[in-house]
Amino acid sequence: MKIQHLILALIVSSALCGFATAENETAISIENIADNKIALYNQATDLAYEGNYNDSLVMLDRALEIDPEFTLAYVSKAGILLVKGDISGALEASETATSLNPNQADAWVCKSSALISLGRYEEGIDSAKKALEIDKNYFEAWINLATAYEKLGDYKEQLKASEEALKIDPENILALASKEKAEKMLAINPQESPMTPFLAVFGISAVLIAIFKRREN
Known part of the structure; x- marks a missing residue:
C-alpha cells in the first residue's frame, strides 16, 4: 500500500470513530489534507530536480x-541538505526518518552519507549495512561502504x-574508480601509503536522484 493511502486509511478510521454524524464531510476534508501533503511533496521533488533546493525545502516543511x-519528506529533506552542504541538518532529518520508519532504506543511506561526511566512518558503515539489510541491491549503500572503508x-x-x-551497475564510474583504487592500494604496502580520499561522499546527488525516483505519485 502506498504511504499516502496508508496514512489516509488511518486518519479516516480515527475520524469516523469521533465524528460519525458527519462522516461524508469529514472524509472529504481528510482526503484533501492528505492530497495536499502529497501535492506539496511532489512539488518539492520537482523543484529539487530543477536545482531549486531552497524552495523545495519550503515545500517539504509545509508537508511536514x-x-x-x-x-518520505524527512528523507528527501535529508538528501537536499546533503547537496546543500548542511551535513548536520541532513543527519538530523535522516535520524528522524529512521526513527519513524526503521525499514526505510533511503533514510539509512542518507544517514550513512551524512555520517561519512562528518568523518564518523564506522557509524556510516553501520547505517549503510542497515540499508543493505532492507535492500541488498541498493547501489548507493555499497558505494557508501566502499567510501567509508577507504577512509x-x-x-x-x-x-x-x-x-x-559493480554487480548491480557494471559500468558505473564511481564503482570502477573505487575498485581500481582498492586494487592499487592492495598491490603495495598500505602501511606505507598515505590514505587519499575516494570522492568525499561519493555522489550525494546520486542518492538524491535515487530517492526521488521512489517518489509517491
Whole structure:
C-alpha cells in the first residue's frame, strides 16, 4: 500500500470513530489534507530536480506541518541538505526518518552519507549495512561502504563493496574508480601509503536522484 493511502486509511478510521454524524464531510476534508501533503511533496521533488533546493525545502516543511511523521519528506529533506552542504541538518532529518520508519532504506543511506561526511566512518558503515539489510541491491549503500572503508584504510573491504556495487551497475564510474583504487592500494604496502580520499561522499546527488525516483505519485 502506498504511504499516502496508508496514512489516509488511518486518519479516516480515527475520524469516523469521533465524528460519525458527519462522516461524508469529514472524509472529504481528510482526503484533501492528505492530497495536499502529497501535492506539496511532489512539488518539492520537482523543484529539487530543477536545482531549486531552497524552495523545495519550503515545500517539504509545509508537508511536514500537515504530517509531522511524513517519513518520505524527512528523507528527501535529508538528501537536499546533503547537496546543500548542511551535513548536520541532513543527519538530523535522516535520524528522524529512521526513527519513524526503521525499514526505510533511503533514510539509512542518507544517514550513512551524512555520517561519512562528518568523518564518523564506522557509524556510516553501520547505517549503510542497515540499508543493505532492507535492500541488498541498493547501489548507493555499497558505494557508501566502499567510501567509508577507504577512509579507514581497509582496502580489502573497499574492494569487496566496490565489486558488489559493480554487480548491480557494471559500468558505473564511481564503482570502477573505487575498485581500481582498492586494487592499487592492495598491490603495495598500505602501511606505507598515505590514505587519499575516494570522492568525499561519493555522489550525494546520486542518492538524491535515487530517492526521488521512489517518489509517491
